[in-house]
Amino acid sequence: MTKDDADLSLILHALADPTRRSILNRLAEKPARVTDLSEPTGLRLPTVMRHLSVLEDAGLIASSKEGRVRTCVIVPEALSPVRAWLDEHRATWEARLDRLEALATQIAKERAR
Amino acid sequence: MTKDDADLSLILHALADPTRRSILNRLAEKPARVTDLSEPTGLRLPTVMRHLSVLEDAGLIASSKEGRVRTCVIVPEALSPVRAWLDEHRATWEARLDRLEALATQIAKERAR
Numbered sequence: 655m656t657k658d659d660a661d662l663s664l665i666l667h668a669l670a671d672p673t674r675r676s677i678l679n680r681l682a683e684k685p686a687r688v689t690d691l692s693e694p695t696g697l698r699l700p701t702v703m704r705h706l707s708v709l710e711d712a713g714l715i716a717s718s719k720e721g722r723v724r725t726c727v728i729v730p731e732a733l734s735p736v737r738a739w740l741d742e743h744r745a746t747w748e749a750r751l752d753r754l755e756a757l758a759t760q761i762a763k764e765r766a767r
Numbered sequence: 768m769t770k771d772d773a774d775l776s777l778i779l780h781a782l783a784d785p786t787r788r789s790i791l792n793r794l795a796e797k798p799a800r801v802t803d804l805s806e807p808t809g810l811r812l813p814t815v816m817r818h819l820s821v822l823e824d825a826g827l828i829a830s831s832k833e834g835r836v837r838t839c840v841i842v843p844e845a846l847s848p849v850r851a852w853l854d855e856h857r858a859t860w861e862a863r864l865d866r867l868e869a870l871a872t873q874i875a876k877e878r879a880r
Contacts, residue, residue, distance in 0.1 A: 663783050667780070670779035672772045672773070740853070
């Protein structure tokens with residue numbers, strides 16, 4: 655497994671959780687303190703911190719601490735490997751879909767005779 | 768959590784494993800029997816079957832059985848929810864990136880004075 659592949663796995667794992675995706679949505683609007691992310695969602699602080707740690711390990715967010723206050727920001731370019739993977743596979747997959755459709759049309763025509 | 772959100776979580780979880788991504792790459796070329804997927808990769812049959820089950824639960828592949836032979840095919844359109852999620856967030860995230868860049872440029876200019 656290459657480093658890129660390991661990074662992609664970390665990112666996809668981080669995105670695979672709906673709570674983590676909702677945290678990202680929230681941070682996409684503006685940076686937020688850890689308590690800002692906990693209070694409105696009703697999530698307990700340790701739960702939020704665990705999710706933030708997974709997001710930070712994947713490079714999807716960054717955080718900084720001033721005094722006792724930790725602020726989180728998203729790292730938008732961190733989604734690039736997912737986009738690249740999808741684009742890379744799109745061509746192959748779509749070509750395959752086209753062939754399957756052509757085959758289905760052909761079978762349908764033959765049956766109609 | 769909506770059904771769409773649950774589906775997206777299943778798909779992202781399935782994609783988060785490098786072995787499962789390599790199985791998808793292999794199936795993107797052409798359908799394959801379970802043994803075809805096991806032999807060249809050196810993966811044990813139960814391991815391959817476990818990964819195939821995760822991929823099938825996420826709707827990324829489909830399989831059919833003829834006699835004792837199970838054949839797997841990819842379901843290319845199953846990646847659509849991931850693409851939709853990325854597109855939906857691209858706009859918000861890129862706008863944020865633009866604002867950050869503008870801010871960085873402004874700070875750099877002020878420092879240069």
